[in-house]
Amino acid sequence: MHTTEAFRLDGARALVTGASRGIGRAVALTLADAGADLALSARTEEALKGTAAEVTQRDRAAHRVPGDFAEPAAAGRVVDAAADALGGLDIVVHNAGVLPARPDGTPLLVPLSGSDQGDWDHVVTVNLNATAALCRHAHRHLTASPRAGLVLMSSVAGMMGMPMAEAYAATKAGQVSLARSLAAGWACDGVRVNALYPGWTRTDMTAFAYRTAPVSDWLMAHVPLGRWAEPEEVAWAALYLASPAAGHLTGQALVLDGGVSVPDSGLAGIPKPPSPFAGA
């Protein structure tokens, strides 16, 4: 196979969740650029209008399969609706996820000791329980595909931990553990399962941080590459994991974090401004 062909997905049928914006939108457009037809999911059909239009501009099919993963039966319905619309599934990129949030949608970053069980349960329901349900339902569709790939969007918080967002970090660690277990179990069915560990990426989820200069400057001082990732950079890694180029890769979590998970112990000399969270 020619190198460029190894990154093509011509004719593949792909479900992308969390496709209305941010990383999921970029993944959907990148897979469409590579030749895949798409089923796009978010909580509402309306929220998916923009991404669907951008996919169809690329001459690829875009089916909207909404579902709210806070509701236990939604993941199964989304998977089956996507498979019905596309006539099967070859690729699933499960990207939808949440930080704990206040009722107005702004992130609720508080230590575990200051949060309540309801905050924990919501994040676990959306990020981890829905991931398990989605994988369970996707299995029968993916086993029918000759080029099946499942990619779970974790976070480097799952590897490193994240004070003030313990539930989020725990669910993201759980997704990688699930990916590794499924990879071993599903290899004999010809289904590859991998995960991505993105670091700080410029999306609505992180707008609270990148739009506030002292917070953004301080966070970026802890990223050796010194900048935010753009959603497309995460999407290109998702394309790699879903493509024939990664045909012998399963059970792995690819770290894409600008080096944030590499402990420099101060030896690299990267200057650190005072913490905007000091005394918070």
Ligand SMILES: NC(=O)c1ccc[n+]([C@@H]2O[C@H](COP(=O)([O-])OP(=O)(O)OC[C@H]3O[C@@H](n4cnc5c(N)ncnc54)[C@H](OP(=O)(O)O)[C@@H]3O)[C@@H](O)[C@H]2O)c1
């Ligand atoms: N941004 C980062 O720095 C970063 C870093 C590491 C990992 N990640 C992970 O990357 C993924 C995407 O993050 P993002 O930054 O692109 O987030 P985002 O901009 O907030 O987008 C989140 C996406 O998930 C969907 N979603 C949220 N709650 C949902 C629910 N209950 N049911 C169904 N869909 C739901 C949203 O759809 P609606 O339009 O319906 O809200 C939206 O499409 C997440 O899993 C996140 O944990 C992000």
